[in-house]
Amino acid sequence: MDASVILFYAVSALLVLTSLMVVFLRNVVHCALALVAALFLIAILFLMLQAPMLGALQVLVYAGAIMVLFLFVIMFLNPTNPEPRRTLWWGFGLLAALLLAGSLAALLSNGETLADSVPANEAFGSPEMLGKSLFTDFVLPFEIASVLLLVAIVGAVVLAKREP
Numbered sequence: 001m002d003a004s005v006i007l008f009y010a011v012s013a014l015l016v017l018t019s020l021m022v023v024f025l026r027n028v029v030h031c032a033l034a035l036v037a038a039l040f041l042i043a044i045l046f047l048m049l050q051a052p053m054l055g056a057l058q059v060l061v062y063a064g065a066i067m068v069l070f071l072f073v074i075m076f077l078n079p080t081n082p083e084p085r086r087t088l089w090w091g092f093g094l095l096a097a098l099l100l101a102g103s104l105a106a107l108l109s110n111g112e113t114l115a116d117s118v119p120a121n122e123a124f125g126s127p128e129m130l131g132k133s134l135f136t137d138f139v140l141p142f143e144i145a146s147v148l149l150l151v152a153i154v155g156a157v158v159l160a161k162r163e164p
Contacts, residue, residue, distance in 0.1 A: 008048060015041040028074050032067065039063040053127050066149070073156040 018041060021034035039062045046055035134142060 004048065008045075011041055011044050011048070015045070029071070032071050032074055035070075036063050036067050039067065053130055057130070069149075069153065073153070076156065076160045 015038055018034045018038040022031050022038060025031045025034060039058060043055040043058035043063070046052075046058055
């Protein structure tokens with residue numbers, strides 16, 4: 001195993017850990033910060049796959065803009081979380097850890113390297129290819145996602161303005 005493969009597995013393990021933190025932490029602000037960490041780790045994976053434009057967009061759009069909106073909505077609504085049952089969470093965490101360990105063991109015994117999974121197309125992740133695919137193939141899903149985010153923000157404001 002070379003250093004890039006070890007780094008890939010380390011970043012992937014951290015990504016799984018921060019994703020689990022998003023699901024299992026009780027404090028909503030801590031969950032949002034764990035999601036920011038997960039989004040940064042995804043950007044690192046894009047950089048490792050030689051797609052610097054996608055990595056930069058991941059940081060700017062998701063970890064930057066959208067998470068700031070999420071944190072504003074969380075602070076605006078000030079939600080409270082009920083106390084979870086701890087035995088259920090420990091069982092679920094143990095099951096997830098066993099599944100993760102099994103999948104990592106299967107990946108390590110397979111013998112594939114990260115260099116085998118790098119796309120053959122040199123323009124992968126370039127601004128030209130991203131712009132072309134975004135405004136030709138994915139223009140409708142892109143606009144639907146933007147309208148969906150706008151509706152979510154308006155809904156959060158309406159919920160927050162509701163009188164108790």
